[in-house]
Amino acid sequence: MKFGKDSGNTANHADAQESRDEMREMAEAISLYRSAMHHVAEKRAARLGQVVARPAKSMRMRLLLVPALGAALAVAVMAPILTHSHARPTPAHSETAARIMQPAQEVAQASVNDTELMDRINSDLTQDVPDALEPLAGLSEQTTTTTTTSSEKN
Amino acid sequence: MEEIAGTELAIEKKEHAVLELADFDEVVRVYRPRILRFLLSSLTDRDVAEALTQECFLKAWTARHQFRGDSSLSTWLTRIAVNLMRDHLRSRSLRFWQKTRGTALDVMDVSDWIPDGRSSPESVALARAQVAAMWKAVDQLSAHQRSVFVLRFVEEMELDEIAGTIGMNLSTVKSHLYRALAILRERMGGTK
Numbered sequence: 001m002k003f004g005k006d007s008g009n010t011a012n013h014a015d016a017q018e019s020r021d022e023m024r025e026m027a028e029a030i031s032l033y034r035s036a037m038h039h040v041a042e043k044r045a046a047r048l049g050q051v052v053a054r055p056a057k058s059m060r061m062r063l064l065l066v067p068a069l070g071a072a073l074a075v076a077v078m079a080p081i082l083t084h085s086h087a088r089p090t091p092a093h094s095e096t097a098a099r100i101m102q103p104a105q106e107v108a109q110a111s112v113n114d115t116e117l118m119d120r121i122n123s124d125l126t127q128d129v130p131d132a133l134e135p136l137a138g139l140s141e142q143t144t145t146t147t148t149t150s151s152e153k154n
Numbered sequence: 155m156e157e158i159a160g161t162e163l164a165i166e167k168k169e170h171a172v173l174e175l176a177d178f179d180e181v182v183r184v185y186r187p188r189i190l191r192f193l194l195s196s197l198t199d200r201d202v203a204e205a206l207t208q209e210c211f212l213k214a215w216t217a218r219h220q221f222r223g224d225s226s227l228s229t230w231l232t233r234i235a236v237n238l239m240r241d242h243l244r245s246r247s248l249r250f251w252q253k254t255r256g257t258a259l260d261v262m263d264v265s266d267w268i269p270d271g272r273s274s275p276e277s278v279a280l281a282r283a284q285v286a287a288m289w290k291a292v293d294q295l296s297a298h299q300r301s302v303f304v305l306r307f308v309e310e311m312e313l314d315e316i317a318g319t320i321g322m323n324l325s326t327v328k329s330h331l332y333r334a335l336a337i338l339r340e341r342m343g344g345t346k
Contacts (some may be wrong), residue, residue, distance in 0.1 A: 026339055031267055032281050033288040034308050039267045041191030048186065048204055 159247040160181070174227055175218050182211050185228060188309065189235050198293045205243060213257045225318065233319050234265055236301065243297055291341035299334035302327055 175181060189210050193203035213234050214221075221230055269281040292300060298320075305316045313331075317324045 022339065022343060025343060026335075029284045029342055030307050032285050033292070034310075035269055036189055036267050037195050037308050040188045040189075041194055043266075044194070044204065045187040045190045045207075046202065048190065048207065126187040150319045 168260065175221060178215060178218070181214075181227065185231050186192060186211070188228065189231055192232060192304055192309060193239060195233055195292065195308050196297070196301050197242075198289070206235065206238045209238055211261075213238070227314060229311075229319055230303070232311075233321075236320055239301070288338070289341060291338045294341065295334050296324075299330050299337070302330040303334040303338070306331055 172326075186207060190203060190207045193206050193210075194200065197203050197206075210231060214231055217234075225233075258343075260282070267282070268278060292303065295303060301320060302316060305311045305319065306313070311319070313327055314324055316322075317327045320327065
């Protein structure tokens with residue numbers, strides 16, 4: 001650092017000396033601060049590395065375990081469904097099925113009977129007039145002829 | 155000829171950077187103290203500094219293909235850390251933490267630190283007191299002043315490198331550094 005011509009002056013010289021001392025102290029404080037920060041950060045980083053390494057291991061285990069557990073769960077869920085769909089019906093199942101099917105068969109049978117009955121009624125109705133009613137048929141014919149003759153008379 | 159040599163050097167640099175990034179565990183091991191140191195000094199909060207250090211390496215890992223090797227790996231990582239710090243300072247959560255971090259200065263636990271060249275208990279105690287005073291003084295700087303100061307005097311980066319890392323003009327960096335030193339000098343002088 002250069003000083004002016006009046007640097008010989010005692011007051012200025014003292015000021016400059018003080019300033020230099022201050023700067024030296026400042027530089028020393030900064031150097032100590034840097035050293036302390038390096039120390040603290042290295043210590044913390046080492047601790048942080050240990051903390052991070054542990055979850056990394058557990059994460060690796062988790063990566064292996066999760067698919068395995070998932071597969072086991074899938075097998076546990078799918079196996080009963082698949083075996084059920086491929087299984088032959090057991091006697092118990094047949095009985096249950098028969099019990100379920102029985103009312104339907106009864107309904108079907110009943111509907112067949114109803115149809116037969118309706119057919120029978122239909123055929124009875126379309127039959128010719130029974131013999132016992134034949135005189136009535138003749139009478140009706142007479143009535144018509146009488147009506148025609150009387151009208152002719154008029 | 156010079157152009158070709160420059161291109162070759164750039165390719166070599168890039169290849170070296172890619173190779174360096176390939177072993178990411180080693181990158182983390184080597185650079186974690188540096189990034190943590192920068193964030194710790196800049197934020198003066200241990201928990202936040204550690205969280206952001208982790209995030210910094212996570213970001214670096216996800217963006218490793220974007221690293222072109224234009225700057226050193228150290229500068230690239232520091233730039234990520236600076237951006238994370240900036241985002242964090244902007245976030246609302248920090249305002250909450252700033253109010254509640256009453257014990258943040260405990261981070262400067264230098265009880266087991268022995269400064270070089272000092273053997274007497276008195277000189278060690280004096281050094282620790284100087285560091286504590288400096289820590290308090292740095293904590294009172296503005297975010298920009300603190301970042302520039304830390305990068306220059308703790309990370310020992312060149313001024314143009316700091317400008318590139320922080321994304322500031324060289325003159326702005328110089329201005330921040332000048333003001334930071336003036337404030338520290340005043341505060342440190344006041345502690346005597």
